[in-house]
Amino acid sequence: MIIGITGGIGSGKSTVVGFFKEWGQKSVIEVDKLGWKILESKQKEIVEEFGDEILTNSKEVQPQEVQPQIDRKRLGQLIFASPDKIRKFNAIVHPPLIAELDRCIHAVHNLVVVDCALIYEWKIENWFDKIILVTSSYENKMQRLLESGYTKEEVMNRIHAQLPDEVKIADWVIENNNSLQTLRDKVKSIWELLCNK
Numbered sequence: 001m002i003i004g005i006t007g008g009i010g011s012g013k014s015t016v017v018g019f020f021k022e023w024g025q026k027s028v029i030e031v032d033k034l035g036w037k038i039l040e041s042k043q044k045e046i047v048e049e050f051g052d053e054i055l056t057n058s059k060e061v062q063p064q065e066v067q068p069q070i071d072r073k074r075l076g077q078l079i080f081a082s083p084d085k086i087r088k089f090n091a092i093v094h095p096p097l098i099a100e101l102d103r104c105i106h107a108v109h110n111l112v113v114v115d116c117a118l119i120y121e122w123k124i125e126n127w128f129d130k131i132i133l134v135t136s137s138y139e140n141k142m143q144r145l146l147e148s149g150y151t152k153e154e155v156m157n158r159i160h161a162q163l164p165d166e167v168k169i170a171d172w173v174i175e176n177n178n179s180l181q182t183l184r185d186k187v188k189s190i191w192e193l194l195c196n197k
Helices: 013-022 031-041 043-050 072-079 083-106 138-147 152-160 180-195
Strands: 002-007 028-030 112-115 130-135 172-175
Touching: 002 013, 013 028, 013 112, 013 130, 013 180, 028 031, 028 083, 031 043, 031 072, 031 083, 031 112, 043 072, 043 083, 072 083, 072 152, 083 112, 138 152, 172 180
Parallel strands: 002 112, 002 130, 028 112, 130 172
Antiparallel strands: none
16 A cells, blocks of 8 residues: 655644654655755756756865765755746656656555655656645744744745645645644544554
8 A cells, every 4th residue: 555645845744754654654755865866866967957056065075075965955945936947956856756756666565655745746646545635824834944944935935836735635634733742643543544454
């Protein structure tokens, strides 16, 4: 069984995935981590498109590194400020990332949980037996992301770059607008249902 866990930035999706791991789910595919590997493999193309400003400064480079690496924070600030830059970045990174996700899913032969923010943007809903959508109010998303170090402008750019939750159809929708314990209780009931299938 393939379970997709999705939700917009700041919704609490990663916290939900963390609960699954805590309760013993071993096969978890985190698409963000796959994306970091793709970023490394596509560094030359990305730098050619967006310039050296997205690289770590030479003084920040460790002695064992042969070249500066992409600074993900700088890259995010640059691309999310412009829909055109988002499109160009996605054209480089998303095709190999989707292919790698497909390969990883098919390499697992038991219950697998996939942490993927862009299920609906990529139109891969039919890859999953069940989808859990984590939602939260705009105000709560804003507060969480500001507390994690984003500026208000960065938060707005990233939220507006994703599809609104209203157009997403999922098997379970978890509203994350209350306490962490409330969220845990909601997720626990879904976990127990899945374990009994």
